[in-house]
Amino acid sequence: MDYIDTKHVAAELKSRLQKAFPGVKFNVRKGTGTASAWISVYWTDGPCTADVEEHTCPMQGAQFNGQEDRYESTDNTVTVTVKGRKVTGEPLVDGINTHQEISDDARKAAAALWSDARDGKDPAVHSNGGFHGAMVIDGHSIAANYARTQVLQIATEVVLPQRWAAAKKQATAQAARPATAHEEGEEGAxxxxxxxxxxxxxxxxxxxxxxxxxxxxxxxxxxxxxxxxxxxxxxxxxxxxxxxxxxxxxxxxxxxxxxxxxxxxxxxxxx
Incomplete structure (x- = not known):
């Protein structure tokens, strides 16, 4: 059995993510020191964590068993390109962390939804003013919590999914629309x-x-x-x-x- 170095797995993972989610920029980092067999993936807005993890999980070579306090093989294999040659083997990756960051624009949109549901209150003013009751935003239940935490939940569960769905719909429509001769022949069309x-x-x-x-x-x-x-x-x-x-x-x-x-x-x- 061949083993694929973590850095080659990270490069392959980034390529797969960019193909799966066009238009989204992914920062894929290989760990250093004692975490050298770990990979971290960062992106802003775009797809949800669950969608990204559908692509990261198959790239892990091991996973931690908390009951027995040890790593166990996942039996996954990956194919990567190393110096122009395709190589298939077990990835030397103990785990992949995913981190979705939320843009300021998405946070502002979530804050506006929070304010509309709270009769125009400013979540920034009430961020440390105790718990606020639960609410429903566009069919999503927002749990009782501090204003700042509720705004974060609204951004994650309402704003970003709606925007990502719209982006995918637009991309699908553009891909399905036949290009005209003008569009095929001129830059900037x-x-x-x-x-x-x-x-x-x-x-x-x-x-x-x-x-x-x-x-x-x-x-x-x-x-x-x-x-x-x-x-x-x-x-x-x-x-x-x-x-x-x-x-x-x-x-x-x-x-x-x-x-x-x-x-x-x-x-x-x-x-």
């Missing part, structure tokens, strides 16, 4: 649109949850407009387009393998 208008300022539309655009746009100072569902650059309304700024934003978005169309700025009317 699909994807993000970066434009500047006097009315809205500099905006980016067409982003999707987990496509990598949010981190880039936040670095450039963009904010998410919940009502209009686009990213905007604060202070750019009624201003002349900053073409150098727009070019830098477009370049960073394309560096994340995103397709970006830059609309021509509106001409400045003369007197």
């Amino acid at each position: 699909e994807g993000l649109t970066l434009q500047h208008t006097a009315e809205d300022g500099t905006t980016v539309t067409g982003t999707r949850l987990g496509d990598g655009s949010a981190d880039v746009l936040k670095r450039h100072g963009f904010k998410w407009h919940r009502k209009n569902q686009y990213w905007y650059a604060p202070g750019s309304r009624d201003q002349q387009a900053d073409t150098e700024f727009m070019a830098a934003v477009a370049a960073d978005l394309r560096a994340e393998n995103l397709t970006v169309t830059t609309a021509q700025p509106e001409p400045i009317p003369t007197a």
